[in-house]
Amino acid sequence: MTSSKNCWSCNKTIGYKDLVCKACGVLQKPVELNPFDVFSLAKKFEINKKILEDKYFKLQSLLHPDKFINASQEEKHFSNVHTSLVNNAFKILGDDVSRIKALLEYSGYQISENESFQDVSVLEEIMELQNMSMSVESESEKKKIQSHLKVKIKKEIKKISQFFNEKKYKDVHNSCIKLSYLQKININLK
Amino acid sequence: MNLVNISEPGIKKSSEALCLGIDFGTTNSVCSVKINKKIIYIEDFKKRLLPSVVFYENQKALVGNQIKNKSISDLIFSVKRFFTDNPDQIIFDQVSAKKTAIDVSKEIFSYIKNISENFLKQNIDDCVLTVPAYFDEKARSGIMRSAFLAGFNVRRLINEPTAAAFAYGLEKKKRGLFLVYDLGGGTFDVSLLELREGVFRVIGTGGDARLGGDDFDILFAKSILKEFFSTNLSEIKNDLKIKIVKKCQSIKENFLKKNKILESINIGEEERKVNIDKELLNKSVEEPINKTITIVENLLNECNVNISSVDGLILVGGSTRLEIIKNKLVEKFNINIFSDLDPDLVVSCGAAMHGYELLNGSKNLLLDVTPLSLGIETMGGLMEKIIPRNSPIPAIREQIFTTNENSQTSIKIKILQGEREVTSANNTLDEFVLSGLEPKPAGIPRIKVRFSLDVDGILFVSAIDESSGKENNLVVKTNDQLSIQEMRELVSSSFQNAKKDIDLRLLIETKIKATKLINEINNVKPMMKKLCSSEESKEINNIIKLMKVELKSDNKDKINNLIDDLNEKTKNFAQKIIDSNFSNFVGKEIDTMDKS
Ligand SMILES: [Zn+2]
Numbered sequence: 001m002t003s004s005k006n007c008w009s010c011n012k013t014i015g016y017k018d019l020v021c022k023a024c025g026v027l028q029k030p031v032e033l034n035p036f037d038v039f040s041l042a043k044k045f046e047i048n049k050k051i052l053e054d055k056y057f058k059l060q061s062l063l064h065p066d067k068f069i070n071a072s073q074e075e076k077h078f079s080n081v082h083t084s085l086v087n088n089a090f091k092i093l094g095d096d097v098s099r100i101k102a103l104l105e106y107s108g109y110q111i112s113e114n115e116s117f118q119d120v121s122v123l124e125e126i127m128e129l130q131n132m133s134m135s136v137e138s139e140s141e142k143k144k145i146q147s148h149l150k151v152k153i154k155k156e157i158k159k160i161s162q163f164f165n166e167k168k169y170k171d172v173h174n175s176c177i178k179l180s181y182l183q184k185i186n187i188n189l190k
Numbered sequence: 191m192n193l194v195n196i197s198e199p200g201i202k203k204s205s206e207a208l209c210l211g212i213d214f215g216t217t218n219s220v221c222s223v224k225i226n227k228k229i230i231y232i233e234d235f236k237k238r239l240l241p242s243v244v245f246y247e248n249q250k251a252l253v254g255n256q257i258k259n260k261s262i263s264d265l266i267f268s269v270k271r272f273f274t275d276n277p278d279q280i281i282f283d284q285v286s287a288k289k290t291a292i293d294v295s296k297e298i299f300s301y302i303k304n305i306s307e308n309f310l311k312q313n314i315d316d317c318v319l320t321v322p323a324y325f326d327e328k329a330r331s332g333i334m335r336s337a338f339l340a341g342f343n344v345r346r347l348i349n350e351p352t353a354a355a356f357a358y359g360l361e362k363k364k365r366g367l368f369l370v371y372d373l374g375g376g377t378f379d380v381s382l383l384e385l386r387e388g389v390f391r392v393i394g395t396g397g398d399a400r401l402g403g404d405d406f407d408i409l410f411a412k413s414i415l416k417e418f419f420s421t422n423l424s425e426i427k428n429d430l431k432i433k434i435v436k437k438c439q440s441i442k443e444n445f446l447k448k449n450k451i452l453e454s455i456n457i458g459e460e461e462r463k464v465n466i467d468k469e470l471l472n473k474s475v476e477e478p479i480n481k482t483i484t485i486v487e488n489l490l491n492e493c494n495v496n497i498s499s500v501d502g503l504i505l506v507g508g509s510t511r512l513e514i515i516k517n518k519l520v521e522k523f524n525i526n527i528f529s530d531l532d533p534d535l536v537v538s539c540g541a542a543m544h545g546y547e548l549l550n551g552s553k554n555l556l557l558d559v560t561p562l563s564l565g566i567e568t569m570g571g572l573m574e575k576i577i578p579r580n581s582p583i584p585a586i587r588e589q590i591f592t593t594n595e596n597s598q599t600s601i602k603i604k605i606l607q608g609e610r611e612v613t614s615a616n617n618t619l620d621e622f623v624l625s626g627l628e629p630k631p632a633g634i635p636r637i638k639v640r641f642s643l644d645v646d647g648i649l650f651v652s653a654i655d656e657s658s659g660k661e662n663n664l665v666v667k668t669n670d671q672l673s674i675q676e677m678r679e680l681v682s683s684s685f686q687n688a689k690k691d692i693d694l695r696l697l698i699e700t701k702i703k704a705t706k707l708i709n710e711i712n713n714v715k716p717m718m719k720k721l722c723s724s725e726e727s728k729e730i731n732n733i734i735k736l737m738k739v740e741l742k743s744d745n746k747d748k749i750n751n752l753i754d755d756l757n758e759k760t761k762n763f764a765q766k767i768i769d770s771n772f773s774n775f776v777g778k779e780i781d782t783m784d785k786s
Contacts, residue, residue, distance in 0.1 A: 057389050061555050065584065065645045069345060069548045080644055084586035091581075187494075 027075045030082045035089035035102050045164045056090045100176045109169040126181045133189050149186045207549035210317040211542025216270040216376030220538035221302050224546035229539050232306045244297050253301035263429040269294045271376045274399045277332025292336045299340030315343040318545035320537050322377040323349035324397030324561050326607050327649050347646040351381035352558050353540030354506040359385040366501030373509040376402035380486050391557040394580045396489040403509025406475045411438040413474035418464045472514045497523050505529040567604040571613045576641045588640045596632050600625035624653045697746045704749050721766045730759050
């Protein structure tokens, strides 16, 4: 990867990932970055949401269009694109399923379009949970399923973490599909 | 202007940049500005609330508290309500003049500009304008255009509940998770915000752009007529109906202090003194209030937030003064309610604070979201969401689409806003045709559609045929008004004079409209031969020739007439283009390309 570029405004040589030119202070053209690189975070599954959020606000304070209200058209445009990229990256990293997918993609694993279950028993398990959640009648019943789901989600996340460590990307993907269904059922329950 | 009363004469000159904070309301508008660390309200005849009412008197518009002793039926009320429908619709139609919602609002904005300049004793163009969070993009750009035509340089469009929360955050040092319950004259918004040191972030927003305090007045009037006169409000003549509703509004306001009111009411044939109990008011507005509570609950669910973790609920909008609202909210949510900043003024105050920080710099950050999902129509009349609701703005998303018929050379792109799956249940923002695709088998072309939603909530859409690299080949665009992009360029760039001169703005708008129309027609000339009779083609070409001549002159009315002529003459043709051979739907999505 290139490590330097020229400032579009003053033409001085600056770092490739620099957001603002060190020489003239002008906002740079956005470069395409992996969501982890947007926040300079290690590319791993475990994430500290507090740190992510702090970094998000810090970047926003630097890049948000409100800070470029009197700037040139170019800078205004760059600010708009930068902020959108930061918003998208924040969303991807903040959500378990999309963060897993981003990490799989980065690891070179091809995510197939077809998100079906390889394992019939998993499919049956999901179907059963789905049916249970659809036929909830009382608040206590709902609470019961919710705590049941919570345990399952936690378990799946633990598995995923381990699969990542062992570089078992296919297993990560399968668990990730299961996780996304568990979360969907959980959300629909509310 | 000697009509204007100046309450605080002799403002100290300073180096700070001034920016008005304008809350353009359905019933009342409020304008304020931050000077020397203080928020000052611009008064209209010594009143901070300027009724959003316009009266046309021989071409001249009277606005707000200027209007005295006029028949109520000659006044134009609640113009803001038309924006969610169509800001370009004619709402005042008389022999003397035809006025659209944008024209009428422009009068209010001009008036606000005028009284502000008189008060500040200086020219002022910059403003931050507030809109209901739940306003769609058509309504937002309509309001923006209207203020632009009045001579304003709108530095930001911010959501009303967000502005209010900003004011609470700065003024009252509120920190934590807060709901803002904003019931205006014509709209209801609720936003969930996280307020922390230096960051004011909207997490989610919900609402109803057609539910407001005005509806409460009508419901109350209905109940009174039914209870005491056994009559339906709908059976009453329009003029009288407005009078009765206004009367009920004032009774409603008096219930803030009393529980029983003796009032004489005139319904035409009879006038009677009636003794009204507060319970009657409470009962008649119960349904819409319950509706707002459901919207609040849905928002909390959607944001995955439990009410017990919310630190308080902030009341905004004059209509929230109704006691029953507070009672119901406490009963339902058991939450601390805040209304210590005047619910009528707090939105404008927040806008003025934000405007000041924008122009003079600040460490504070205001982060907002889009209230409604944006997408395009795909096969079978379904909406494919590209930017989902409650996404932080600005947001840029791209998605690849393909054709669904062999040798398809053009596609129609229909831009939608809303939450429903079926296109027809959502709001169509615009339509355009991307033509000149290379004929290829179905499913092969890759058309990249890019949605860019900026921080004002204004949307820009472009489409590229990736194989030919043809960008934005917008052949037929239904919406031919001055686009926001062009408007912004006008304000910020070369047309310095246009900033001052409204007529010049209107002329430029007209010229852009005309040039755009000519370009659009030139783009489809090859098809004209196929789809039009030679007679029709000739007529169209003649008007274009005339138009080109007029474009060199500065005769706005003539150009406008030619635009109307040309639109009329090409109406059939434009419809044929959309209907003919082209397959109407963009094919199914083949993959998602969320840029990250
Ligand atoms: Zn530089």
